[in-house]
Amino acid sequence: MKFILALDQGTTSSRAMVFDRAGTIQGMAQREFRQFFPQPGWVEQDGNEIWASQVGVAMEAVTRAGLTMADIAAIGITNQRETTLLWDRRTGQPLHNAIVWQDRRTAAACDRLKEAGREQLFRERTGLVLDAYFSGTKLAWLLDNIPDARRRAEAGELAFGTIDSWLVWNLTGGKCHLTDVSNASRTLMYDIHRGDWDGELLELLRIPASLLPRVASSSEVYGETAPGLFAVPVPIAGIAGDQQAALFGQTCTRPGMVKNTYGTGCFMLMQTGATAVPSRNNLLTTVAWRIGEQTEYALEGSVFIAGAAVQWLRDGLGIIRTAAEVEPLAASVPDSGGVYLVPAFVGLGAPHWDQYARGTIVGITRGTTAAHIARATLEGIAFQVADLLQAMEDDAGIPLAELRVDGGAAGNDLLMQFQADLLRVPVTRPTVHETTALGAACLAGLAVGYWQDQAEIAAHWQLDRTFFPDLPAERVAELRSGWSRALERSKGWALPGEPSP
Known part of the structure; x- marks a missing residue:
């Protein structure tokens, strides 16, 4: 019997989980890594430490499951999004610490682009707001502040990636420089409608196109692990940003279905199908995933601190x-x-x-x-x-029937009950809380035929508990x-x- 290995590279820790065909966790490992705060508002991480922790927990999870890498049918990757790395293509070494999604150092650069009247252009092409949260201005900062980086980038010597790209690069020994559509859609550089990097936005951000990874689908065989990394080569077959992976893991595959992940931040996504719904309420329009030729979209609201x-x-x-x-x-x-x-x-x-x-x-x-x-x-x-939910309902014109929840804090019953009270709808918590890793595993498993289709995956979703609204409406209004x-x-x-x- 074969299994799927999911790599879940998060903001504060790297985790790995081994899933069986029923979507049950057979082995799991986790390792925290250091966060750096060089100045107020700056948040950085060590790219090499991220990689070392991730490959370490991958092997540990497989061992804890009583398996070897020969038992793994495919690897799926999910990751903290927007966090930005720049590395040397020849040596594979980062030029600087990764700039984390929470980092605010480029707020003024975003303000300058807004003052230049560019906000609507970015909004229309990328579905995002002009904010320091996203990768584009972080990458521009690295090019401007690392000595000789801009010249080397224009000479094709450097590579940019979000954390998924960095992991794939290292897993394949530098053979694959790629990302998936869900991660690309979080950079401020990707046109979510055309499905490609946008030359005009790159010019405004002063980013050389030679830095950028190839954009692939969320479920395909991208390559194999490098010889010598594990005992046998393993296909890498699924990639999605953490929130999109959780949406997939929660089997929110029909328009109008909503999930909220309670992690370091809080992230709510509503699946909108093949339609990229523009937001009137300052939500993000983002790519959910692409499987085959079919791109699906979502509306997203992000809470930075949860x-x-x-x-x-x-x-x-x-x-x-x-x-x-x-x-x-x-x-x-x-x-x-x-x-x-x-x-x-x-x-x-x-x-x-x-x-x-x-x-x-x-x-x-x-x-x-x-x-x-x-x-x-x-x-x-x-x-x-x-x-967030109120804004999402206004945008989509679809009243919420239920909220599916996951992430570490979803295990907090007091929080979940209060959430149901405020929303006035049932809050449903699945048996497997680790839906982010499960989503990455499912995308990888689909690509290699481990699961036949999305219906087979959806059949495995199991309910742990439903929280029903209990507070009177008048009290909720007061609160x-x-x-x-x-x-x-x-x-x-x-x-x-x-x-x-």
């Missing part, structure tokens, strides 16, 4: 020792005691897109305790998701009104030109 707010309670405030402690602490009080926490630590994502917003706690009294702040933190995550007031106080707090957080 699980990272719980990490801040642990590492910044020190009111919990482990992330798991947040739920019992928050549940020790009946409500937040009127406290609202807006986790705009690095600005606000959709539908607000305010890069000058900052984290805010309001409603504190002498009676406020650590438990109230913990509960307000979880509720702040749910309020942001509710804002959301309070959240709106707190949100307004967080917006525009930092002044342009001030150091970012």
Whole structure:
């Protein structure tokens, strides 16, 4: 019997999982890696450390499953999106740390493009807003700030990639420089309608086309692992950005189906089929995946800080020792005691897109305790998701029937119940929470015939629990009104030109 190996390269850790035909995890390994904060608002990672941690957990997961690489039918890759790397094609060595998606150093560059009247062009071609979140301005910064990088790039000596490209490059020993459509659609350089890199946008960003990877589909055999990396060569057959992979893993393959992933950030996607729906509410229009010749699209709303707010309670405030402690602490009080926490630590994502917003706690009294702040933190995550859903329903014209959830914080029952209360629809949690890795495995398995079609994959989706709305509508309206007031106080707090957080 064969299995599929999924590589799940996330923002704070590299993970690997081995799946069987039923979509059940047979082996898993995880390794955290370092984050660097050279200046306020800057977030970097070491590309070599990412690769070492990822290949290490791949072998560890296979071993834990009691298997060898000969038992693996294919490898699927899913990754933190937008994070940007530049490396030497000859040596394979990065020229600089990776600039992470959370990094805000190029906010002013985005402002200059907006002032030049280019925002609508980027919006129409890429489906994205002009924000420091995406790869294009990060890559331009690397070219401008690494000595001799621009000349070397124009000479064809350098390669750019998001993390999927970096992993494929290393897995194949430098033979394959490619990305998939879902990752390409997050760079500010890719025309999602034509399905290709856009020369005019590259010119505006001053990016030489010679740097860019080939854009492939999300499910095909791209190549094999390099001789000597593992005991046998293994096909690499599926790639999708983490949120698109989760959408696929949640089997949201029909227009109108919605999933929300609760990770470092929070990401809600609505599948829109073959139609790239333009947003009127500051959501992103993005490629979901391409299988064969069929490209499918999604509407996306991104919350920059979700699980990272719980990490801040642990590492910044020190009111919990482990992330798991947040739920019992928050549940020790009946409500937040009127406290609202807006986790705009690095600005606000959709539908607000305010890069000058900052984290805010309001409603504190002498009676406020650590438990109230913990509960307000979880509720702040749910309020942001509710804002997204409202915008998504307005854009698509489709009322939500249910929300499918996944990611680490989806295991937090208190958060999931509050989410259902706010949304006024059932929140459904699958048995396999690791839908991001599962999605990558499914894309790879489809390419090699491990699964015959998407219907076979959908048959394996299993429900763990459904959370039904419980709070009265009037109380929900009161809570959301309070959240709106707190949100307004967080917006525009930092002044342009001030150091970012």
